[in-house]
Amino acid sequence: MIGWAWLPPRQRLASGEPLAARDGQFALNGWIKVASDNTVTVVMNKAEMGQGVHTGAAMLLAEEMEADWSQIRVEPSPIDNLYNNIEGVVANLPFRPDDKGWPRRAAEWFTRKGVREVGLMFTGGSTSIRDLWHPMREAGAAARMMLCAAAAKQWDVKAEACRAQAGKVVHPSGRSATFGELAAAAAREPLPRKVELKDPASYRLIGTRAARLDAAAKLHGTASFGIDVVADAMVYASVQMCPTLGGTLRGSPPDDVKKLPGVLDLVALPPLQGGSGGVAVIASDAWIAMQAVEKVQCKWDEGEAAKLSSDGIRDTLVKALDAADPRVWYEHGNGRAMKQGKPAIQVLYSAPYLAHAALEPVNCTVLVQEDRAIVWAATQMPGLARRCVAKTLRLDTDKVELRQQFIGGAFGRRLEVDFICQAATIAARRKGVPVQTIWSRPEDMRHDFYRPASVSRFEAWLDENRKVIAVRNVSASQSVLEGVAKRNFGLPDIFLSRLDKSTAEGAFDQAYDWPDVWVGHQTVDLAIPVGYWRSVGHSHHAFFMESFVDELAVAVGVDPLDYRMSLLRDERQRAVLEQARKMSGWGQPLRKQPGVAKMGRGVALHESFGSVVAQVAEVSVGNMGQVRVDRVFCAIDCGMPVNPTLIEQQVEGGIVFGLSAALWQKITLERGKVKEDYYTAFPAMRLRDCPDIQVHVMPSTRPPQGVGESTTPPIAPAVANALFHATGERLRDLPLLKTLPPSGACDARPSDQCQR
CATH class of the missing domain: 3.30.365.10 (Aldehyde oxidase/xanthine dehydrogenase, molybdopterin binding domain)
Known part of the structure; x- marks a missing residue:
């Protein structure tokens, strides 16, 4: 030893x-x-x-x-x-x-x-x-x-x-x-x-x-994504799962659908790897399978999630902020100021559940033979996927061959293997024939492992000169690690939630230097499946923290960028923030635009995945109240830039992904059922709405750090802070906009015209 x-x-x-x-x-x-x-x-x-x-x-x-x-x-x-x-x-x-x-x-x-x-x-x-x-x-x-x-x-x-x-x-x-x-x-x-x-x-x-x-x-067009797989004699399957998250099929489904042209089989599905139970239809082509499975009239056992709706979940999370035993993630100072009186500032922020909503919907192709299986999968977890398929089919692990495909968007969804085990279960009914299982967009949206909903309360104490002398922050959400460990590895909750860094990352690990700081988190158990979403805890804690720092700057009467600079001791962070100042022309008047009533500029700084990112967003509010993000300036120190073009692409992608969530996206629950189905209800940013994005990659000799997720967290607070400086209204809940953007002609539920 x-x-x-x-x-x-x-x-x-x-x-x-x-x-x-x-x-x-x-x-x-x-x-x-x-x-x-x-x-x-x-x-x-x-x-x-x-x-x-x-x-x-x-x-x-x-x-x-x-x-x-x-x-x-x-x-x-x-x-x-x-x-x-x-x-x-x-x-x-x-x-x-x-x-x-x-x-x-x-x-x-x-x-x-x-x-x-x-x-x-x-x-x-x-x-x-x-x-x-x-x-x-x-x-x-x-x-x-x-x-x-x-x-x-x-x-x-x-x-x-x-x-x-x-x-x-x-x-x-x-x-x-x-x-x-x-x-x-x-x-x-x-x-x-x-x-x-x-x-x-x-x-x-x-x-x-x-x-x-x-x-x-x-x-x-020769790259093979998961959904592009074509094998000899392949058939297709589509699924309908219990509308309530975590629910199961009650009894056997009626098999009338088997009489429809092109339908080959009907399969009852148990809940697998944390997913919901349901049914699958196997057919000669994907469209027939998708249409037929919607006609199956199932009876469901709804389970624990049926008791949960969005408003009630928020109330539960807010009440948890006052629980007696939060996990303390960071303490600095003697805490004396926090005991001497009420805080001068107390604010509450919130963020909703979010789906991954990758453009390539969930899919997997499996060929089951007598003593082996071949799996064509777009997965982030090939070893776990192979192991779970072997368990599902009762095969030795070395009898399962996994063929990795390109992934058409993942953002953490393909860290889960529920859909792969489900595809193996379906394919086992047609041994010797490859079966490609494809989820519809509504099934994908309504049976995800979501970014946890979260709330965060900040309190600040000021001295007689209105200088911040103490900050207390407590947040509440579910634990991703606890759910992942249970469904994928069978591990019980042995303090896993208290070890889950993602519950408080972006809150306890930032470098602002106040005399007294206390950061805690309360984990809440809810029957909603949660998983790793691009930038995980940073995705919402950056919004909470950077919005609050902006509020402090206003309270003490200091320019928001200068106030941040005064709190930083880390030279990397100071250099990145200074670069963002130069890029954006911070402090200079914004250019007037016709038809625009108000304009604003906001800043956010955040360190995550080893990289330091500063972003400045410029927004405009039209005469009719319409909001547009016009420009985003981003400086990033991600260590040695291995390939600057790849970094710039990921910076832009992370910002666009984060803007979609910041402006419009949320998952709404009603008695355990997800209401959102297509992109019309869960919009992804379109080219017409995308701002001009300018990127500066800082030179460095340090080893390379993370890029794919590090630019998503700061964009929401940068935009929220810009909207405050444009309108005077402080938005503390995500998403920032209450109305969805207009959609194109074929964005809604598919019709015959759209299919043609």
Whole structure:
């Protein structure tokens, strides 16, 4: 035990099983295969869902290997402990960014060691590049050293005299050989005991705007997303689940639907992996299945959620703020000011449940045979998905083959495996035939694992000079970790809710420097399924915190940006905020626009997923009261920018995603039933409404940090603060607008005309 504790985490170069190699390919380690045609295949353990991780991660490997970028290919990795997401678990340890003490160092040390052996493969938490920063570079460097060693033996020279460049190994004598020519010999070389990484000053690829590896396939339409899978003799299924969340089917459904043309079977579905029970119709094509399943008249047992509606849930959360035993996440100062009198400021904020609403609806294709199964899935959790399918079908895990597909939007929804187990259950009724299960948009919207609803109360004490001397913040919501651990791993609640960092992230881990600070959270148990939603707790706590800081600035009579700057001691945060000031022309008059009655500018600063983001939003209010976000300026420090283009794309995407939620989106519950169905009721921002977005990526030599989620949290408070400065009205509840945007002609429930 002592030896295990002191030894560094095990290397991340060799997989448990040798990589499968096609003719002409040679595996140099668990991440690289080199072919005789000089192509280099990067074995990728992360799901590509638009974030560009296949390109960014491959750049790390190609940089150290000195591979020719035009020769790089990517293929999904097998499921193996080598590919576990270590940094994704480390990032969720409950520490503040400025906590540098030995408890944190020890926790991270042992977590990295343990997760390497018994963790999970997953894509999430904005940790993909963070997780692959070392292993991908080490894999590339190890391959480079092995290729040089192979060339040195062939040429009878010292390996140190050989160097790799642009897909070749060269020697000062003029000799050279391509990677492909050396691959077979290099594969026989042992893995280097010590890997030599390049000096960052010599990087040629990292930091450049290398073209996306997946761009051509997506442009041509040859990229295979989950819903694009086509297999021989494939049939289709669609589902109808209990309208009440968590409900189940009562008895057997009437089978009259089997008489309809094209219908092949009717399947009763139990609740799986935290989902609801229901029925599925299998048919010869997807449209027939979707139409037929709506005709099935089911009887339901509604379950506990039937007692819950949105207004009652909010009241429950607000009452929980006064509970006696909140989890205290952060304390600073002696707390004396909080005991001497009533606070000068007391405000309450709220945020609703939110669906993921990815453009690609939930789907999965499964082929069940006598002793094995093939699963085509767009999933963020391939290992968990394979394990749960094996359990569902009563197969050994190694008898389930999972084929990873591109994901057409995920935002955390594909961290769940309910729909994959459901697809396996349906396909088991048609053994030997591939069955593709596709949910309709209403089923997708009404049977999600939602971003938790949350409330947060802030109190502030001021001295005689109206300086803030103490801040107290308590929030209440459900715990995502508790639900995920129970439905996916069968773990009981053994204080998991009190360990769930996501309940208070964005509140306890920000760097504002008030003399006295107290931050607590109260977890509430409700029968509403919740899950990880893009930026998780940061998504609402940033709105709470940055709106409150803006209110404090108004109360003390200081410019909101200057007030934030006065509270910051972290130089990274100060630099990012200063950059946002310069970009936006903060303090300069806004340009007048025809037909606009009022205009305002708001700022927000937030650190999440290792990155610091500052945003300034400009809004206008028309003469008829219509609100528009005109421009957004965003500065981000995400560590070393591996590919600035990918970062800018993710910044823009995160802002647009966050704006949809900030302005319009909410999930409304009535007796356990979700009212929203299509995008008309849960709008995603359209191009016509999208603001001009300007992005500045800060230079840095620090290791790369998270990007995919870090720009979503600040946009809601930036817009809310801008609206206050435009109108004088402080909006403390999300979404900010009470009316939905106008929709297009075919946005509502599908009709025959829209289908044509």
